[in-house]
Amino acid sequence: MSILAPSRGALRIDNAVKYYGEGSARTLAVDHCTLDIRPGEICMIVGPSGCGKTTLLNAVAGFHGLDDGSIHLDNKMLCGPGQPQAAVGPDRIVVFQNGALFPWMTNLDNIAFGPVAQKRLRRAEARDKAAQLMRDAGLAGHEFAYPGEISSGLRRRVEIVRALMNDPTVLLLDEPYRALDALTKSVMHEALLETYYRTGITIFFITHDLEEAIFLGHRVVIMTARPCKPKKIIEVDIPHPRDYTILTSKRFRELLAEADAGVHDEALKSFALGEREG
């Protein structure tokens, strides 16, 4: 379990159902998905491309509603019978696959945007706190650069700091490191773990990279091909804090083989379905 065992961030999804398309093209994307994520846990959602993982994340974030079932955060109903769509709010912040830092704001203003928009902090206060958070994350010196001027790896970290600035209950990550090369990814993983050790925030992390899932996660949930439904949950019992050396440890390789077996036939099914990445 996490070092700090915080009290909040319990995300309970029970038999969520979501359809896509209209009339004849109406297809089932999420099929009675039930999942309990414990407070302060890094929960990795793994599945073949296009299996509906992102649909589930969007439902938690409130970008669209559910056709059935419900989602609770710390026993408060986000969406369910009577209220099909959750309200978008700073307690559940999404970090998108290709990034969503506002290119027209400096990194500092990007990070300070949340509290100022929610009228919780005045602009000057927010900027000071943002500078402080950037220093903690080792991003000092890039306050006044524009997102377009820093490397893609750094942009990812600024975006995560922007999320943490709002002290969210859950961090929703949608394949945040997909576009990065393997090596930058490993550095990103260690930076994310470092942030996690400091904040103990619950992380709902979607990926199709098994090595990333096992390296980061407390638990890895393997989803079926479309419509997605949890098929198998692997407890990753490698102790935290972790670093790149565990990648070649025996236990890691066993878990990787186990996860690979779980995903393999799902991947073939979705490959046959004609699902392929962009």
Next chain:
Amino acid sequence: MPSESIVVTKIHPATSVRRQRLTFARPRLRALISFVALLALWQAGSTSAAWSGHGWPIISLVPAPSVVLTAWAALLTNPGYWQSWGLSFTRVALGFFAAVLVGVPFGLLLIINRTWRSIAFPVFELLRPIPPLAWVPASIIFWPTQELSIDFVIFLGAFYTIVLNTLGGGDEIDQRLIQAARSMGGSRWNIFRRLILPSVLPSIGTGMQVGIGITWEVVVAAEMISGGGSGGDSASGGGLGFFLWSSYIGGSYPDIIVGMISIVIAGYLSSAAMRFLVARATPWARGH
């Protein structure tokens, strides 16, 4: 719309090529509502003097749609009306194809030959800020006949756009493709013919679509200025622009609006023809 409008319509073809798939009825219904409202307002405004006693400002001076329709019906059988269509179309065709014949090679040379680009492009940029219609009087002096002078101004209108778009196409050539071709032993001419030309073709297409739109704006004004114009001699005249101006001089105001609508239709027909031509010339582009 002078040549700079290449930028807006460089984006525009994407919207016009991508058919608006109106899945629900609602957008179409709302479009209908706004058209009907516009027509009703126009009709009411123009005839406001009659039914409401005092004419509304501005709009009451404009002939009502009903009047315009009857005028148009009468014109349909008038050969002079169709003659103006014919004259304007021939002028646009002549000026436009001259612009393509001169503009495309000029643009291609700018892409492949660096010295030519350093010499010719600054001169091109020096003359571009002068709006094409400012050349009408000078063109009348220079060219022997009135017809040629209008064609020259139309040529200028489209020329700038075609050259700029062709050049724009050159910047988008993916250098890696050329490097790959050179590695496989492609000669300079082979690379030009099978690599540079096809990759620039879509941009040339865009330039032609925009260019033909501009020629219609230029021909209307050129015919007005040279044909009608304030006090100019109206020896040959003719064409939709002149038709507009002579309707105004002759006081038959509904014909003015008929003329305006005809020009819009003529412009749309030529752009549609150009779009069709370009789509056929670049079948691979449809694959996207």
Next chain:
Amino acid sequence: MIEAKSVSKSYGAGRFAKPVIAECSFVAPRHKCTVIVGPSGAGKSTMIRLIAGFEKPSRGEILTDGKAVTGPGRDRLVMFQESALFPWMTTEQNIVYGPLARHERKADTVSRAKFLLEKTGLMAAKRRYPAQLSGGMQRRAELARSLINDPEIMILDEPFRGLDAMTKKLMLEYYVKLSEETPRTNLFVTTDIDEAILLADRLIVMSAAPMRVRAVIDVDLPRPRELHTLLRDDAANALKLEALSLLHEEAMKAFAGGSRAAGDFIEAYRKRLAAV
């Protein structure tokens, strides 16, 4: 066989000179698969452009089979990260472009093209345009387009990076089988250590920018190799850890620099130079 002799390359002049490669020397043995691995933006792609002859090194020289590289040639063909198929040519026209451009005998070219189309499973997509092919099919078409020219040296710059996990695995195993069938000097660039160990006879670990050789590891794992067998093979994992610790250090260093990865700066600078 490729030999780089203390090659250096920097872009820009005076105060803005940005060294990308600093005294980098290595040898890629003949008919072997050499894999270059290193942090992104370190200058790997620049080194490839130097070997392919698209650019000249600032200092030092590059020899292929003894003779110095002066410009691009059909003996050294490159496959880039994004597809470089000619969008306006069908798959078949793309493949036969090389021989036709060199005016080789038509009959011979057509038969070789037919053989390669069948081998890469693209016969059905013969008349389709690249935009209508899937990622994996585009990569196979590009491979066929290079192989028809029978180059001595095949250079690949992270060719499978954009593909989804499943297609990537299929393409990797396909490429390993292909390179094991016909002996050819292969130079493969990647940042993915698993890819490197699967393919490499010799593994060259590069430092962060400015790039220089950090370590050379000869990989003598038995052939033919497969991804899932390597996963359980202890020798392969030992190699992976050794390379990984070097790479991780270099990645942290490249990262500590923080500002724009050198690669982006070079790209932007080269384009501006072309515009002047």
Next chain:
Amino acid sequence: MSEIMLLRRDVIAHALPFETLSETLLAQFAAGAEEIRLPAGGVVYDAGSISDDIYFVQSGAIRLEPDVQTAAGLPVQIVRPREAFGWTALASHAARRNRAVAVTPATLLRLSGQNFVTMLGSDQREGQAMRERIAGALADIRGQAVYQPAPARRAEGLGLAMARAALWLRSPAPYLMLLGYALLLGFWYVAVQVLKLPRFNEMPGLTDVFQEWFSRNPVYGVSLFTPVYYQHILVSLRRIFIAFTLATVLGVPTGLFMGWSKTFREYVFPVFELLRPIPPLAWVPLAIIMLPGSELPIIYLTFLASFFATALNAMLGVKSIDPVYVQAANCLGASQARVFLSVIVPGALPYIFTGLQISVGVAWFSLVAAEMVSGQFGLGYLINTSYTTVQYTTMVIAMITLGIVGYASSALVRLVGNWLLGWHKRQFALEGGA
């Protein structure tokens, strides 16, 4: 220097605030430093311990945890390769305020405080500079200068521009440009005044035009020194200014709302697309009928073309914004109004400025024709009347002036655009204009 020394020198040379040490001092430091290896979780030093050694991280990462009593306010810091820590104690001779722990297996270079001070003493000038820099960095840590805007960035931009200009001058481009201009003017002069070619001889010659333009008392009364010349220019500029501002004030909001709100678009866009293709100058007769006087129709015609170009581009600008930004802003708790102001407007700005540049060009296009057909003053009018009164040199002068003023106005819009779009331009430049 051996490989290891080279590596150490490289580590030290990049560590703040030791970045600009001289080569000799760097070599001494590299030689004097002692390498120590720590497992993950290994403690470098505890809070409160008395020592003034300086540490450079060669590999791995170190975590500085503030001791609760003495430094509660200090942040948790992570020190990365090529960074230094522990040097604050050297300057303030106080006990360690942090507990330094290795997060991952790390190799460090330790330099005893004593060695450091003696080495600094050996090179007086360099030593003094080093001390000042440490004091400055210390002040930084204590929050006096928490963060300051980056003046260096502007200087760097200037330097880059000058380097590029120098490069440009060395290339043949400028001389070929002059050659191009010479060819144009030469052809004009030879064709008209020397060879008197058939159609050219009626045109005004190069020397006649420039003589008239620069003469104190011009033959036809219009030159740089006559007030009427500037009157024409000012009248045209005034019309452009009114029409352009109106088009911007009305066009930008219309375009933004057409892009942003679905209902507004479904009602307004169809009518907008119906009126837009009408060539601006086809409105001339109707404008004269509808609007009183001669000034209003001209401004209406100039406004019309600009309005459609501006509104269309503002709408395309909104459509070009990635919906992800709107979702991100919603996530961060922004209200619809704030999303509009902080995402939609800045996101659409690059397109809006493209639209404004076109709008200026289009405005001149319509103005010239409108002035030619009706109107008392203005450059278009001057061109036409000087043609009808056979004062051809004035006509050419007016055309050249029109070109200059037209270019100046679009350059002005471009300038304002570049100034406002700092982020887009820099990103644009850095990504090589992709």
